[in-house]
Each structure stands twice: as structure tokens, then as C-alpha cells.
Amino acid sequence: MRALLRVEATRLRWRRAVVLLLVAAVALPALILASVAWSTRPVSEAEQDQILSQRYAAKEVRRCERDPENFLYPAPVSTDAAQVEQACRAQILQWYGGRATLRLEAETREGSLLGVVAVVGLLMLLMGTTFVGHDWNSGSMSNQLLFEPRRARVWAAKAAVVTLVGALVAGTVLAAYWTGLWGLAASRDLATGGGVVGDGFELVARGALLAAAGALGGYALTMLFRSTVATIGVLFAVSVVGGTLIGLLGSAGGSTERWQPQLNVLAFVTNELRYYDESDLPEECFTGRGGSGEECNGERVLTATDGGLYLGALLLGAGALSLGSYRRRDVP
Amino acid sequence: MSTTNGLAVDTGHDLVIETTALRKEFRTRKGQTRVAVQGLDLAVPAGGVHGFLGPNGSGKTTTIRMLLGLARATSGTMRLFGRPVPDELPAVVGRVGAVVESPKFSPNLTGRQNLLLLSRSIGAPDTRVDEAVETVGLTGRDGDRFRSYSLGMKQRLAIAATLLKDPALLILDEPTNGLDPAGIREIRDTIRDLGERGVTVLLSSHILAEVQQVCTSATIIGNGRLLASGTVADLLAGGAAYRVDVAAPDAARRLLEAAGHPTSPGPDERSFLVETEEPAEVTRLLGEAGIWLEGLSAQRQDLESYFLELTAADTLGQTGQTSMGGAA
Numbered sequence A: 001m002r003a004l005l006r007v008e009a010t011r012l013r014w015r016r017a018v019v020l021l022l023v024a025a026v027a028l029p030a031l032i033l034a035s036v037a038w039s040t041r042p043v044s045e046a047e048q049d050q051i052l053s054q055r056y057a058a059k060e061v062r063r064c065e066r067d068p069e070n071f072l073y074p075a076p077v078s079t080d081a082a083q084v085e086q087a088c089r090a091q092i093l094q095w096y097g098g099r100a101t102l103r104l105e106a107e108t109r110e111g112s113l114l115g116v117v118a119v120v121g122l123l124m125l126l127m128g129t130t131f132v133g134h135d136w137n138s139g140s141m142s143n144q145l146l147f148e149p150r151r152a153r154v155w156a157a158k159a160a161v162v163t164l165v166g167a168l169v170a171g172t173v174l175a176a177y178w179t180g181l182w183g184l185a186a187s188r189d190l191a192t193g194g195g196v197v198g199d200g201f202e203l204v205a206r207g208a209l210l211a212a213a214g215a216l217g218g219y220a221l222t223m224l225f226r227s228t229v230a231t232i233g234v235l236f237a238v239s240v241v242g243g244t245l246i247g248l249l250g251s252a253g254g255s256t257e258r259w260q261p262q263l264n265v266l267a268f269v270t271n272e273l274r275y276y277d278e279s280d281l282p283e284e285c286f287t288g289r290g291g292s293g294e295e296c297n298g299e300r301v302l303t304a305t306d307g308g309l310y311l312g313a314l315l316l317g318a319g320a321l322s323l324g325s326y327r328r329r330d331v332p
Numbered sequence B: 001m002s003t004t005n006g007l008a009v010d011t012g013h014d015l016v017i018e019t020t021a022l023r024k025e026f027r028t029r030k031g032q033t034r035v036a037v038q039g040l041d042l043a044v045p046a047g048g049v050h051g052f053l054g055p056n057g058s059g060k061t062t063t064i065r066m067l068l069g070l071a072r073a074t075s076g077t078m079r080l081f082g083r084p085v086p087d088e089l090p091a092v093v094g095r096v097g098a099v100v101e102s103p104k105f106s107p108n109l110t111g112r113q114n115l116l117l118l119s120r121s122i123g124a125p126d127t128r129v130d131e132a133v134e135t136v137g138l139t140g141r142d143g144d145r146f147r148s149y150s151l152g153m154k155q156r157l158a159i160a161a162t163l164l165k166d167p168a169l170l171i172l173d174e175p176t177n178g179l180d181p182a183g184i185r186e187i188r189d190t191i192r193d194l195g196e197r198g199v200t201v202l203l204s205s206h207i208l209a210e211v212q213q214v215c216t217s218a219t220i221i222g223n224g225r226l227l228a229s230g231t232v233a234d235l236l237a238g239g240a241a242y243r244v245d246v247a248a249p250d251a252a253r254r255l256l257e258a259a260g261h262p263t264s265p266g267p268d269e270r271s272f273l274v275e276t277e278e279p280a281e282v283t284r285l286l287g288e289a290g291i292w293l294e295g296l297s298a299q300r301q302d303l304e305s306y307f308l309e310l311t312a313a314d315t316l317g318q319t320g321q322t323s324m325g326g327a328a
Helices: A002-014 A016-039 A045-052 A055-066 A081-097 A104-109 A112-138 A140-147 A151-187 A196-225 A228-251 A261-270 A304-328 B060-067 B089-095 B111-121 B127-135 B151-163 B181-196 B208-214 B232-237 B249-258 B279-288 B303-315
Strands: A272-276 A299-303 B002-004 B007-009 B015-027 B033-045 B049-053 B075-080 B083-085 B096-099 B169-173 B200-205 B217-222 B225-231 B241-246 B263-265 B271-275 B293-299
Touching (some): A002 A151, A045 A055, A055 A081, A104 A196, A112 A261, A228 A261, A261 A304, B033 B060, B033 B200, B049 B181, B060 B075, B060 B200, B111 B127, B151 B181, B181 B208, B217 B232, B225 B303, B241 B279, B279 B293
Parallel strands (some): B096 B169, B169 B200
Antiparallel strands (some): B015 B075, B217 B225, B241 B293
């Protein structure tokens, strides 16, 4: 088995499309990091003076100083005029300066880190797909089986290599990205405390797991469909039609929102997801006849465990189908 | 000798390949069942080059793919080196080299990289690749991408891949396809050489002259069924005709027909052809009747005419299975 693992690792390394995808998995996050760094760069003093010298901005600063509670959030604790003025200038600068300040916490929950997880996860899925799709496309799969006819071992060796490489690359890239953001925030004297860095690394770990699962899933589906194009087509169709279909099932009775794939992915990566689903609330909640309180609260919570179990079950199902099919079907 | 399903099988030799009542059905897209191989009994003894003949679509490649575990048999049994396959294929696959249909490698990798992946998967040293490349005459081109190879070079690479295992059984499916005349000759010499060195070669081909030149024994199939099997010499002798030259051909023909030896007109008025396995019997019968032979010569048929005769009869549904000699 060790020889087989080494061979599959070499095969992966020698495959040009895979190398290109891995390069993209490094380059795209690097570009995103550079873009975040540029778009959140501090406004220079000259720029600040230029913005605040505009009539509308100066007027807004004065209004803010007169009524800080309506302009600043959270409301200023101090009533010191100088401090209020500084806070107002910062707020108006943020509004009219056209540039957001880098906030690590925002980058994890709804910011670029999630985007990078999505990009890297998608690239790892494509890596798993194209790695083995090439074997089927070129017909070299049959050649490989002439040397190692134990199909379960071949399947497992390829799966292990794809998963490990997916996890390693995604883990490294995501960790580097988060470290980069952290370093950027620290270099700008922005807040990096309060456990936000640890939360980010936790998200990185979950993102790497998701990317590895994506690589394995892409591989398993391609071993099932025996074509990269077919796999991508099926995934595309599922992503377009699947959500609608689940929604339609929900309209037939009972809520199916919980089974939407994207919600489960988000729940798994972000540790917990709160969403609203009012489809199974009692009718009274909508007619205004007595319905109120907790039973009319449409907020639902999906935990990372919920999401993980959902994704794990999908992966297990795809893997079992893929292995079973590979072991039984004739190889062209 | 024993008989299996109408086929005489010599069990005195070690059989390298043995199939019994092998059957393969495919389901078409329309839900119909197509039978590719039906009840095939194949026996290939150890040593020598065994031809595996049949028209396109006769089930040769399907049979080979089943033997190698690439396709599942619908029913029947198969053995390689006496071990049931596909159950015990992993135990014998290290002794089997095979080229099935067209050479299949990763087009973006070099020939050498393709061979390295295969040799490393069986734990063979990388030097084995050098030896195989040299044997098939690809030295100097093994660093080129597979996609840039000519068809002949691809065939050579496929044969090189089979040599990585140092096989005791070589299964070659149309190995000279796409080769130039010099390449064909080289491959044939290599096959013959391997056969003489004790490697059993199963050569699937529809080039009959090739089989006649290279093979010691052959099996002919049609429509997934066994049509004939035996040594090439016996196959050619079977059904052979003799030319008889006599002064009174009409009387001689009547006499031989009455004795159960079919005759047909000869190339001239003083000769005719007689189908018999025993030419001595012809001389005795004619001599006893006072018809003196002026000449008796074997009319050798080649494998092509024999093959066409068999497969044409099979198409018309007239064949039984035929076995000649003791080779298979």
C-alpha cells in the first residue's frame, strides 16, 4: 500500500492541471490578501485634510459634534469635546473617505476569510476531480489495474493522496492568509485581541477540513461518473436545482430549510449559523390572533456538528457509491 | 485427452490460461442484452506463442479483458496459472504482462514517466524501465511526451510496460497495429524470441499471416464461440485436400466417393481433388481397383482460407467446435 501511495502522490505531482490548480490555490488568496490590504489601507493625513476640507464633510463633522449619539456607534462615553471631535472626524472620514478599516472579527464571520475558504475549497474539489478524471479520459486506469488489480486498494490510495494534499494545501494557504491578515492588523495598530485570532485559526482548521472533504468528494464523484465534465455538470445541476428542489419539498409540508447544503457548509465552517425559517410557525403568528412570543420566533440555529454530520453523510454516501461502482463495473 | 463442451483438451500440459463455459453479456442502452462471449472454453498451454483469432467483434478483446480483471464475466470460470481469476488475480498478476487494445497512457507525461509510475506500483527498480525501453528500441525518445509519439512508438511503449514485470505470460492484443514494416518485423521477432525463452504469449490478432508466421498454436473464435483450436500445423492440415493425377479420373472419383472421401474437379482433365485425412488409404483403394496413381500431392491451405471458411460457416450457423492436435 505504501508503494501505491507513493505512486499516486507522484502521479498527482506530475499532473499539470493539478499543479495549475494548486498554484491558483496559492495565488488567488495572495491576490485577495493584497486587495484587502490595499482597500483598507489607512487614509493619509493629506487625504484626511482633503476630505474634511470639503464643505459637506465639514458640515457633517459639526453636526456630529452637536449630536454625537446620532452619529457614533457605540455612543461616546466621554463628553470631552476634543475626544468627541476626534471620534466624529474618524466617523465622517470612514463615511466619506471611501475606505473601510480592517476589522479581523468581520473578516472571519462575513469577510474575506470565508471567501478564501470558498475559493480554496472549490479549487481542491476541482483538483480531486481533474486528478482522476484524467485517468479515465486517457484510459490509463485500465493500465494501472493491470499492475494492481485490487481495486479497493487503488481507490483508497488515490483517495488518501487527494484528501491529504487537499488538507495540507488548504490548511497551509488558509493559515497563511489568516496570519497575513493578523500581521496586517497588528502593523496598523488595530485590535487583534479578544480571542479573534484564535477564532480565525479555528475557522481556518474547519475550512481546511472542508476543502479536504471537497477534494475527496470531487474525486469520489469522478470515480463514479468516470468523467470530470460529468462530475462538474452534476455538481452544477445540484447547486442550481438542488436548493430549489429542497425548497419545493418544504412547501409540500414541513420545513426543509435545514437541509439546504449551503447553510450546512456555513454552519460547519463558522461553527454556528443562525437563520430565519418561518415556514413551520403556527398560523396564529401571521394572523395576529394571539400568536406571539417564543413559538413565533423563526430564528433557527445550525451548529457545526449539525453541518458536519450533514456533510459527512453526503460524503460517506458518495464514497460508498463510488467505491462500490469502481469495484463492480467494467473498466474501459 | 479429455473433452470439455465438445472441445478436446490436452490436460497433459500445464495450462497457463483456461476458461470454461465463459460467458459475457452486455446490456445495451435500449435495455437489450448482447452476448459478447458465449460458453467459451479456452485452453492455452505453457510455452510458445498461441494465436487468438477471430473477426472484429468476435469476443477476443472481451475475453482478454475478463481474464485480466477489467471486465466481469457473466458466468463461467477462468484460471491463470491454475489460479481462479478474478478472485486470485492479485497472486498471479505479477507474472502477466498485457497490452489490451490501443496503448493507454497519460498523454502529458513522458514515456519514461508513464513507465516509472507502473514499475513503482509493483515495487520494481527504476533500472527495469531502462531495460524495457532499450528492449523495445525507445531509447532516446523515452523523455518525450506520450502524446507526441507515433502509433508505432505508442505500441512499443505498451510492450515495454508489459516487460516491466518480467512476465511468464504475455497477452498482446493486436500488438503490431500502426507499426511500420520494420517495426512489425521487430515486434514479431521479439514475440518469437519471448516464446522461445519460455514465455507463453497469447497473441490476439486478425492478421492471419502474422499468426501463421509467429504462432505455434491457435484458437479461432467467432460470435463469442470457439470455432477451432490446435497447433497451427494441425489446423492447416485439418480439412486439407490432395490432388490426385490419374489416367481415369472419373472412375477414380466414383471409387473414392463410394469409400467416403469427397472429391471435386481438379485443375485439369487428368486430375481431381480429394478431401481426406489419410492419403495412404487413397493409394490403397485406387491400387486395388487397378487405377495407377501418376501423382498425389497435398494441397496446403493457408490459415486465411481456413479462417474464412470457418467464420463464414459460423455466420451461416453451420459450425460445430473443432479441435486439432494436442496443443490446446
